[in-house]
Amino acid sequence: xxPQDSIMDGDLQTLGLQSILKMLxxxxxxxxxxxxxxxESLSISLRKGQVVALxxxxxxxxxxLGMLCLINKLDPPRAxxxxxxxxxxxxxxxxxxxxxxxxxxxxxxQRLEFAVTQSISHALRWVDGYFSFHRQLVAMESRMQPxxxxxxxxxxxxxxxxxxxxxxxQLTRTTVARWLPEVSxxxxxxxxxxxxxxxxxxxxxxxxxxxxxxVLMIPEARVAHIMKRLLELRLxxxxxxxxxxxxxxxxxNIIIMSQHMLAQQQQxxxxxxxxxxxxxxxxxxxxxxLIHHGTYAKSLRGRGQLPVAEIVRYxxxxxxQPLHLIAKQQYSIxxxxxxxxxxxDCMEIINLDKLVxxxxxxxxxxxxxxxxxxxxxxxxxxxxxxxxGDSHIGRQLSYVWKAFLTxxxxxIQQYQLYRAHQNTQQRNRYGEVTFPNGPSWSSVPHNEGNPxxxxxxxxxxx
Amino acid sequence: xxxxxxxxxxxxxxxxVRKIVQMTLQRERIRVITAGDGLSALTSVADEMPAxxxxxxxxPRMDGYHICQIIRKNLQFRTIPIIMLSGKDGxxxxxxxxxxxxxxxxxxxxDSAELIQTVKKHLVGWQQRMPPQYxxxxxxxxxxx
Numbered sequence: 001x002x003p004q005d006s007i008m009d010g011d012l013q014t015l016g017l018q019s020i021l022k023m024l025x026x027x028x029x030x031x032x033x034x035x036x037x038x039x040e041s042l043s044i045s046l047r048k049g050q051v052v053a054l055x056x057x058x059x060x061x062x063x064x065l066g067m068l069c070l071i072n073k074l075d076p077p078r079a080x081x082x083x084x085x086x087x088x089x090x091x092x093x094x095x096x097x098x099x100x101x102x103x104x105x106x107x108x109x110q111r112l113e114f115a116v117t118q119s120i121s122h123a124l125r126w127v128d129g130y131f132s133f134h135r136q137l138v139a140m141e142s143r144m145q146p147x148x149x150x151x152x153x154x155x156x157x158x159x160x161x162x163x164x165x166x167x168x169x170q171l172t173r174t175t176v177a178r179w180l181p182e183v184s185x186x187x188x189x190x191x192x193x194x195x196x197x198x199x200x201x202x203x204x205x206x207x208x209x210x211x212x213x214x215v216l217m218i219p220e221a222r223v224a225h226i227m228k229r230l231l232e233l234r235l236x237x238x239x240x241x242x243x244x245x246x247x248x249x250x251x252x253n254i255i256i257m258s259q260h261m262l263a264q265q266q267q268x269x270x271x272x273x274x275x276x277x278x279x280x281x282x283x284x285x286x287x288x289x290l291i292h293h294g295t296y297a298k299s300l301r302g303r304g305q306l307p308v309a310e311i312v313r314y315x316x317x318x319x320x321q322p323l324h325l326i327a328k329q330q331y332s333i334x335x336x337x338x339x340x341x342x343x344x345d346c347m348e349i350i351n352l353d354k355l356v357x358x359x360x361x362x363x364x365x366x367x368x369x370x371x372x373x374x375x376x377x378x379x380x381x382x383x384x385x386x387x388x389g390d391s392h393i394g395r396q397l398s399y400v401w402k403a404f405l406t407x408x409x410x411x412i413q414q415y416q417l418y419r420a421h422q423n424t425q426q427r428n429r430y431g432e433v434t435f436p437n438g439p440s441w442s443s444v445p446h447n448e449g450n451p452x453x454x455x456x457x458x459x460x461x462x
Numbered sequence: 463x464x465x466x467x468x469x470x471x472x473x474x475x476x477x478x479v480r481k482i483v484q485m486t487l488q489r490e491r492i493r494v495i496t497a498g499d500g501l502s503a504l505t506s507v508a509d510e511m512p513a514x515x516x517x518x519x520x521x522p523r524m525d526g527y528h529i530c531q532i533i534r535k536n537l538q539f540r541t542i543p544i545i546m547l548s549g550k551d552g553x554x555x556x557x558x559x560x561x562x563x564x565x566x567x568x569x570x571x572x573d574s575a576e577l578i579q580t581v582k583k584h585l586v587g588w589q590q591r592m593p594p595q596y597x598x599x600x601x602x603x604x605x606x607x
Contacts, residue, residue, distance in 0.1 A: 061467070061491070088467065088493065245489065249574040252482050259478040260549060260571035396485045403477040 009132035012037065017124050018153060020131055025049040025149035032137060037129030042119060045137055051152060053142035056119045062211030064090050070207075071198050071215065078102055095143050112144040113152075114217045118210070121156035122173065122220075125163065162221035170238070171209060171224045177236040178205030178391050190233060199226050203236045205391035244393050247296050251397055254292060255404050258285035262407055271418060275365035276350065278411055282372040283337075283346040286379055290315055290342055293383045312342035322378045331371030333364055346372070366415065373408055468513035468588045469493045470581060473503040473529070474547065475521050479570075483516060486574050487581060500524025504532060507539055513588035514581060517564070519548040519555070527562040534563035541591045543584035547572070 008020075017035060021044075024033065028049040035042045045053040065083055068074035074097075082100075086092035094111060097103035179200065192200070195218065202212045209227065213220040230236045261281040269277070294300065294311040297318075316339045323344070327334035336348035349368045353361055380401055388394040470492050472483045477498070484494040495510055497503040499522045507515070515533070519526035526546060533539050543565040548555060556567045566580060 248485070248489070252486055252574045253571070255478060256482055256574075257571045259476060259482075263476060263549060263570075400478065400481040400485055403481045407476065407478055 005134045005136050006132045007031070007135055010130065012126055012129040012131060015131075017120070017126065017131070018157070020133070021120075021149050021153060024133065029133070030137060031133055031135045033131060033133045035123055035126070035129060035131045037123070037126035040123075040126075042123050044120075045142075046149075047137065047146060050146035050148060051116055052137075052146050053144065054116045054119055056122075059210070061088070061090070062207065062214060064093055064215060067202060067207060067211060067215040070201050070204065072201075074102065091143050108143065109145055111214075111217065112142070113147060115214055116144070116147060117152050117155045117159065118214060118220065120152060121159035121163075122210075124156055124160045159219040159221065162219050163224075166221050166224055169224060169228065171227055173208065173210035173213075173220050175209045175224075175227070176205060176207065176239040176241060177203040177209075177227055177230070178239050178389075179203055180234060180237050190235075195222075196226055196230065199223060200230060200235060203227075203230070205239045205393065239391070243296075243301075244388065247292075247387060248393055248397065250292050250296070251289075252400070254285065254288040255400060257288065259404055259407060261285075262411060271415065272353070272362045272365055275362065275369055275415065276353075278369050278408075279346060279349060279365060279372060282369065282376055282408070283344055286372065286376050287343045289376075289379050289383055290319065290344065293318075293379075293387070294342060296387050297383075298386050308341075315339075315342040318382065319379060322382070323375055326371055326374050326378070331367050331374065333367045334371040334375065337372075344375075369412065369415075373412065376408075377405065466589065467491055467493050468585050469495060469510055470585075471495050471497065471503065471506050471510065471512035471515045473497045473500070473515065473521065473526070474518040475499065476518075479518070479547070482574075483577065486577060490578055490582070492581065492585070498522075500526075500529045503529055507533060507542070511539070511592065512542060513591070514584055515542055515544045516568075516581070517544055517546055519546060519559070527558055530559070530562040530564055545580060545584065 012035070020033065024046055026049070030047050030049075031045075033044045033046065035044075039058050041057040043055045043057075044051055065074060065079040065086075069076050069079050078100075082093055082096045082102075085096050091112075094103065094108045098105050098108050195216070198216055199212055202215070207215075209223050210220055213223045216223070227236065231238070258281060261284065262278075294315055297314065300306060300311060300314060320339050323334060323337065323339070327337075333349060337344055337346050338348075339345070346368070349364070352364050356364065384394055384397055384401075388397070470487055472480050472487075472494055473496070474480050474483070475498055480496040480498070484496060487494050495506055495512065497506050501523055503515075503517070503521075506512070517526045517529060521529070526548070530544050530546070533542065533544065540563075544563065545566045545568055546559040546564040547568050547570060548559070549570045559567050565584060568577065568580060
């Protein structure tokens with residue numbers, strides 16, 4: 001919008017938002033009011049002095065449908081159908097719910113009104129900032145009936161006062177909370193009200209306080225008050241989104257690096273070379289995860305710079321036992337792998353080619369691949385459960401991890417197929433039946449489905 | 463009350479890369495759609511008109527250079543920024559990417575922070591690049607459900 005379009009502007013210290021809105025309402029103005037304060041901003045569309053639409057910038061768009069499902073007001077299949085139509089547009093989501101008779105038109109209007117009041121209530125607390133009013137009505141999608149400014153202001157001011165009455169609190173409208181994973185007892189026995197339970201249902205580490213208030217249509221201050229109580233009861237914890245973002249980024253980088261190593265596998269390598277590269281990829285991935293866990297493990301966090309020896313001790317205590325168990329129960333070759341300085345040392349396995357050759361070497365490598373793949377799964381599961389639990393970020397990382405494991409499994413299957421072909425060929429040779437043009441290692445096709453044989457059969461065949 | 467969010471198309475044959483990029487960009491309030499091969503990528507471009515494309519070079523059925531050339535020859539889609547993703551770090555490959563019409567080149571294994579930074583850089587002004595007639599068609603389709 002061009003600056004010359006502006007018919008009124010100034011700073012909020014001189015003229016507060018409340019006065020500006022009242023003035024525009026009284027004069028029955030049509031246009032758009034922009035209010036900025038720091039990184040936050042608000043644009044309110046007015047027609048003949050009434051609010052017709054509002055857009056708040058710098059605010060995470062809440063997943064209304066997901067939240068309605070969490071509080072049992074919408075079935076997930078219905079939410080899925082609406083989501084496909086609305087493509088993330090909240091206005092369309094509400095309109096679709098009304099079209100399909102899953103929400104009344106009155107409730108939609110009430111929800112939209114509440115969202116406008118909530119945003120204005122927040123902006124009323126801005127002290128510094130500036131505003132400008134433009135004659136032009138910025139196109140904003142809105143299914144809302146025009147709102148009278150006086151009634152919006154009255155409710156917004158009441159909500160703003162409630163926040164002020166809260167006094168000193170660490171909770172803000174962007175605070176995200178998550179159930180504590182340790183909670184296993186029946187929360188109903190604590191005598192919580194319906195509102196407490198609904199907020200508990202929404203505290204999945206994803207929904208900010210402001211979005212909770214919006215979906216429940218209760219003031220943000222009231223939500224903050226309930227959250228405080230749930231924190232005291234140790235039913236929820238406040239999520240550190242910055243730490244989680246770093247943690248997610250670090251794990252993503254490890255997975256990208258490992259996937260890249262896996263994709264670099266050359267198809268024309270001899271089978272034992274191929275297996276050796278898989279061993280190196282798997283062990284590097286395990287070590288990357290161990291380094292990561294040394295930084296982000298729950299019991300090591302928030303204690304400042306820790307001595308390396310303590311981190312090493314922690315990692316060995318946590319992961320040496322599962323490794324020994326896997327070695328003892330299934331893959332004895334892993335007994336040669338040791339923990340050194342908090343890292344898995346597989347040099348004995350990697351240097352096996354100096355001791356054995358041919359089929360025997362291939363057999364050892366194959367066992368090491370299967371063993372390391374099992375240990376890798378165990379390490380990631382332990383690490384994820386400890387660091388983020390079954391939260392939103394935890395589920396997202398599991399999803400990515402599954403994709404990576406599928407790629408590892410494909411590499412393993414490729415070798416299984418190769419062995420199967422080799423064995424068939426051998427049997428045919430003994431039975432004096434010719435098998436022309438048998439496949440070479442490089443020509444074995446990638447199979448995305450199940451392996452032809454079960455792993456047990458494969459192991460026996462080797 | 464909501465801000466329009468950009469859509470990024472990720473084209474890579476590795477499901478791991480697709481999912482990691484999806485997770486990383488979604489955290490930055492970017493909608494992500496994915497394609498595992500060249501033909502699906504072109505279909506997605508036509509259907510969704512993404513604000514940016516992250517394109518792997520080695521793809522089944524049609525390589526990244528070819529896809530890039532096709533997009534650049536299309537009047538409607540030629541302004542979409544294309545960031546090539548590749549395991550190849552050679553100057554020749556980068557040159558080939560540039561000749562095919564790529565906007566930038568990211569070498570695998572890429573860092574998540576670097577990916578976010580590059581994507582954000584090229585998303586500046588994405589709404590202006592979106593042809594209005596296309597947007598209205600999408601809106602109409604959404605309304606029709």
